Amino acid sequence: MRTKPDPSAPAQIKTSDALPAPARRRLSGKERERTIVEEAVKFFAEVGFDGDTRELARRLNVTQPLLFKYFPNKASLVERVYQEVYVGRWNSYWEEIIADRRIPLQERLTRLYCDYAKTALTWDWVRLFMFSGLRGEAINQRYLSFLRSRILEPVAIEMRAELGLPGPDVVPLDLQEIELVWGINARVFYYGQRRWIFNVPLESSVEELVQLTIEHFIAGARAVVPRIIQAHAGAKPSPPG
The missing domain is CATH 1.10.357 (Tetracycline Repressor; domain 2)
Incomplete structure (x- = not known):
């Protein structure tokens, strides 16, 4: 015997009808660089200049190769921190x-x-x-x-x-x-x-x-x-x- 649907029950949403998760906005190159610099200032101020760039990349939720795309080595990143904080x-x-x-x-x-x-x-x-x-x-x-x-x-x-x-x-x-x-x-x-x-x-x-x-x-x-x-x-x- 088929059970009649209860009209008072909330409607079931099909998986195909569910709203898609909002797309994560892709940062432009300048925005990504700015984010890296801002986080690097906080990171080195917290842990010192012996801080590992792998940890910095983890905090930024990016890969280390991506980090080095903008700053080819740690010395160039430290230089940018100097320019940002003391010169800027x-x-x-x-x-x-x-x-x-x-x-x-x-x-x-x-x-x-x-x-x-x-x-x-x-x-x-x-x-x-x-x-x-x-x-x-x-x-x-x-x-x-x-x-x-x-x-x-x-x-x-x-x-x-x-x-x-x-x-x-x-x-x-x-x-x-x-x-x-x-x-x-x-x-x-x-x-x-x-x-x-x-x-x-x-x-x-x-x-x-x-x-x-x-x-x-x-x-x-x-x-x-x-x-x-x-x-x-x-x-x-x-x-x-």
Whole structure:
């Protein structure tokens, strides 16, 4: 005896009538490359530059040969990470504010380093920089050389101008003057180390700490820079203005 279908029962959907799974969008070459770079930044910041590209490919859900289609070797990928994080995030405003003598130097430096900290004290920036130094990658040397020419030497020159001292065309910059400015960067970067390396929270805001750092630098430079120039030039410099 045939059983009549129950009209109240839900209709059975035939397999042939089921909706197909949505097609996975195929990434363009540029999109794929961008995805690889973004994941590589996170990957190396997490595990360091000894991280295996096989693991990176697994995280990207691609094959290693596909990874090497865009970056022929690990060194080229590390280079791209450097360009992405350190060159790509450089802000020309930092160089412009240093040279703007309409603003007192202490205020200029406070603005500069408060803005710089927003970029340089991030998780990936700090950790990549530390891993690079530990592994002997060239990222540190290249970036620090770039930083010296774009920030440190200009700040040293502006410090002389602030004090009414001879410019570098009269008395060349002394290494000790540049070391003084290095002290600002070292101290600011340490705030990032405390957070992202040592996991020790800051007890004041970064802005407050930067302001204190710059005040400390200016006060010390007023006492020390004239003496450095005097020793370097072999003659007494003009008195501070």
